[in-house]
Amino acid sequence: MLNNKGRVTRPQESTDDHIETQDSYSGHKGLLMNEPLLFEVGGLDKTGVDLPDCSETENMLGGLERAGEIGLPGLSEPEAVRHYVRLSQQNYAIDSGFYPLGSCTMKHNPRLNEKMARLPGFTDIHPLQPQSSVQGALQLMEQLSHWLLELTGMEAIALSPKAGAHGELCGMMAIKAALEAADSSRNIVLVPESAHGTNPATAAQLGFKVASIPADADGTVRAHAVQTAIEENGAETIAGIMLTNPNTCGLFEREIKAIADAVHEAGGYFYCDGANFNAIMGRVRPGDLGVDAMHFNLHKTFSTPHGGGGPGSGPVVLSQRLSAFAPVPFLQKSDDGLTLIEHEDGDDTEAEPFGRLTAFHGQMGMYVRALSYILSHGLDGLAQASGDAVLNANYVRAKLKHLLNQPFGDQACMHEVLFDESSLAGTGVTTLDIAKRLIDEGFHPMTIYFPLVCKGAMLIEPTESESQASIDLFVETLASLIEEAKAGETEEAFHQAPVHTPRRRLDETAAARKPILRFESSSN
Amino acid sequence: MTKTYYSQSHEYVSVEDGVATIGITHYAQSQLGDIVFVELPETGRGFKQGDEAAVVESVKAASEVYTPIAGETTEMNEDLAANPALANEDPEGAGWFFKQTITNEDELTKLMDRAQYDAFVKENQ
Numbered sequence: 046m047l048n049n050k051g052r053v054t055r056p057q058e059s060t061d062d063h064i065e066t067q068d069s070y071s072g073h074k075g076l077l078m079n080e081p082l083l084f085e086v087g088g089l090d091k092t093g094v095d096l097p098d099c100s101e102t103e104n105m106l107g108g109l110e111r112a113g114e115i116g117l118p119g120l121s122e123p124e125a126v127r128h129y130v131r132l133s134q135q136n137y138a139i140d141s142g143f144y145p146l147g148s149c150t151m152k153h154n155p156r157l158n159e160k161m162a163r164l165p166g167f168t169d170i171h172p173l174q175p176q177s178s179v180q181g182a183l184q185l186m187e188q189l190s191h192w193l194l195e196l197t198g199m200e201a202i203a204l205s206p207k208a209g210a211h212g213e214l215c216g217m218m219a220i221k222a223a224l225e226a227a228d229s230s231r232n233i234v235l236v237p238e239s240a241h242g243t244n245p246a247t248a249a250q251l252g253f254k255v256a257s258i259p260a261d262a263d264g265t266v267r268a269h270a271v272q273t274a275i276e277e278n279g280a281e282t283i284a285g286i287m288l289t290n291p292n293t294c295g296l297f298e299r300e301i302k303a304i305a306d307a308v309h310e311a312g313g314y315f316y317c318d319g320a321n322f323n324a325i326m327g328r329v330r331p332g333d334l335g336v337d338a339m340h341f342n343l344h345k346t347f348s349t350p351h352g353g354g355g356p357g358s359g360p361v362v363l364s365q366r367l368s369a370f371a372p373v374p375f376l377q378k379s380d381d382g383l384t385l386i387e388h389e390d391g392d393d394t395e396a397e398p399f400g401r402l403t404a405f406h407g408q409m410g411m412y413v414r415a416l417s418y419i420l421s422h423g424l425d426g427l428a429q430a431s432g433d434a435v436l437n438a439n440y441v442r443a444k445l446k447h448l449l450n451q452p453f454g455d456q457a458c459m460h461e462v463l464f465d466e467s468s469l470a471g472t473g474v475t476t477l478d479i480a481k482r483l484i485d486e487g488f489h490p491m492t493i494y495f496p497l498v499c500k501g502a503m504l505i506e507p508t509e510s511e512s513q514a515s516i517d518l519f520v521e522t523l524a525s526l527i528e529e530a531k532a533g534e535t536e537e538a539f540h541q542a543p544v545h546t547p548r549r550r551l552d553e554t555a556a557a558r559k560p561i562l563r564f565e566s567s568s569n
Numbered sequence: 570m571t572k573t574y575y576s577q578s579h580e581y582v583s584v585e586d587g588v589a590t591i592g593i594t595h596y597a598q599s600q601l602g603d604i605v606f607v608e609l610p611e612t613g614r615g616f617k618q619g620d621e622a623a624v625v626e627s628v629k630a631a632s633e634v635y636t637p638i639a640g641e642t643t644e645m646n647e648d649l650a651a652n653p654a655l656a657n658e659d660p661e662g663a664g665w666f667f668k669q670t671i672t673n674e675d676e677l678t679k680l681m682d683r684a685q686y687d688a689f690v691k692e693n694q
Contacts, residue, residue: 494629553628557605558654 079547080131083118084564092119135547136353137489143511143519144352145441147461147492147504148241148293150323150345151352152434157421158348158414167413172405176385182409183383187376189416193341193362196427198332201368203361203375205407209320210243212340212359213287215372215402217247219338219363220285220314222370222399231284231313235274237266239294239496241318244287253284260498264294264453264463268303275311285314285337291321291459293496294452295438295504305335314338314367322346323508324435324460327428337364343408347415358411373398374406433509434460437516441505444520448527452499460508466501474530476501478539479523481550485543486522573661574677575686576637581661582680584671588643591636592665593625593656596690601627604656609645609667616640616669618676623666625656638676640669 072079104110120128137144144151162168170179190202203219206212217234224231234248237258245255258274261267266288275283286308290298298304305315317331317339323346331339343358344351351357363371374385375398385406389398422430435458442462446455449464466476480490480503492504507516529535543549571585579597583590598604606626616622616636623634645667649655655664671677681689 497630554603554605557603557628 074547077134077547078127078131080128080135082564083120083125083128086118086120086124086128088119088121088124089114089116090119093121093125094119139350139352139510142487142489143507143515144489145491145505145507145519146352146489147295147463147506148320148495149352149492150321150342150434150460150506150508151489152323152345152348152508153510154348154350154355154414155418155421158417161417162410162413164413167409170409177382180382183376183385185416186385186406186409186412187378187383189412189419190360190376192416192419193360196326196330197336197339197362198330199336199339199362200332200365201363201371201375203363203371203402204412205372205374205401205403205405206340206359206361207403207408208357209318209340209342209345209359210247211357211402212342212361213243213247213316213318214250215359215361216316216338216340216363217251217253217285217287218372218399218402219361219367219370220316221251221253222397223314223367224284226370226397229284229312231282233278233282234284235271235286235308235313237288237292239264239266239292239498240287240289241293241320244289244318248287258286260294262453263456264296264498265292265298266300266304268300268307271304272307275307280311283308283311283313285316287316287318289318289321290331290334291324291461293321293504294463294498295321295458295461295506296453296456297324297459301334309335320345321460324431326431327424328431331362332364337367338362343411343415348418349411349414356408356411358408358415360407369395369397370399371396373401430509431460434507437507437509437511438462438505440513440516441507441520444517445524445527448524448531449503452502461504461506463496463499464503464505465499466503468527469501469530472530472533473536474539476503478542479503479526479530481542482526482539483523485545486526488519488522574637574680574682575689576635576680577689578635578637580634580637582637582677583661583665584677587671588668589638589640589671590665590668591622591634593634593660594686595660598657598660598664601625601632602629603627604653607649607653607656607666609650610642612642612644614642616642618673625653634666636669637680638669639672641672642667642669644668 139151139153166181170182176183186204190204194202203215206215232252232254233256234253235256235258236245236248238260248255256274256278258266258270261270271286286304288298288301288304290301292298308315314337315335317336319331319339319341322341326346338361340359340361341347343349343360344355349355349358373389374387377384377386389396419427438458438460439462442451442458445464448468450467452463452465469475476493480493483490494502495504496502530539571583573581573583575581575594579594581592581594604625604627608624610622616639618637618639619635621633622636625632625634646665649664649666658664
């Protein structure tokens, strides 16, 4: 089968089982190695290091010394190096291809960021060295803080949270601290049905009760639904709301300001999940929308590596109402330079930090990369990045909407587009099958089965990084697969996919029902 | 004489001699896919109608199981806890979840019978 550019979209040899299933003598395929576990590489009988005999040393273990072999493989350096290089070659990454994982913003990680992060002034410092000797690093944190506050129109920032969900926890802890400071017993947090699962989990973790708000037929949360929820629970019980904007259906919450007003009027706080900030960066300031707390994912919006490539970083910005409760450490400016306040004695400031989230100040390397990204784009460049991200998602939407159903009608999306599997009804092919076939086609699949508000969700986020050519190739491939599924007759080929991967479709049921949780040597 | 009722959230209640046996319907298990874990309520727990009573986890999703009627649990299906696949193989038989008393018989009348439930499933497909 060919797509309209003549590219083969599924293996020609599917008519010839012999070629497709023939194993090589070595277990390798092409130059892609079949990599066993380190323990299977073996070498229990040899060693890769040459240690001096320690028989002269006095044994002080008091009879507790190991009697048998330690059971670790004794690999040579090239054996160990090859093992990890081969594994890395089996890893799919944003550096190897299109990665349209919705709600994850898998954008390109610019090499300039990496160059900046490798400057010795940033790499060769230690969290415990005197602050007077790391003023440059503190200045970088201060500048990043300035930009993040500027982009959001907020008052205070906590840089230290190390992931999006950690940032949510931080923001909600600030809200909890504010409520406690006011002796409030408010304990209900409103969360829309389409929210990231971490939202209700965060609220519950902090002892709040979660009340769910249904989405409207157009996929967004309506102010009247929030008002109803407030009235049902009683305005005096509302601690706040957690809302993602744009939401996980890729739609802008158009009534966000009215929602914020309703929650504020009830006396609650507005937490905004900033996971999808890439769609609005440089265009809308959450502070102007009535947001009291919002986390960023530096590893999404600000291009720092993630998905196995690097640590997350989830700074939180706070409104004036919450700014006093920001956790330590935070930066303070004086004539002597910058100070990282590690402990709040409460003497000369109004700060009432709720505590501390991390041992040190957070992910310094990610701060460098994020600021590098911000400065190399400038405000106009950031606004263009979000505009291009939205344009690319709508391009995908326009190219596929005749084949796939949009659960909330044909409306413009933000940085990601949501389809469901209703157009595949009766074909025997599911969203999962489409995703597995995409792997055979050399694409990381989109997010599937999330959000849960529609059946068989396919959430596609191309980001601004992709060229038209690369999006076209993806769209044409996906279109060919959908058309093939609708034409019927190849249902089995869909269920068999992927066929070109080092491992085929995994038995998730067996993995869950009979998990093997530790290595078992076949030779034992 | 056993009489079975169905809820809109795809639980069934089989009533025999004043004891209700509750589980998920065949349609529910087909939507969930392979079930890998169930969390059942301890005996002696009291529920209101619509309370979250159990959790079922499949390779696709984790879902709550709501009790369609108020009552107090009297027994949980130990076999199901040990072998969650029973909920796939025989959901409305050996794959039952728990048994409970019936506080208010009237609540049963608000549930669907088999024909109504089949029509409900068809409508929502």
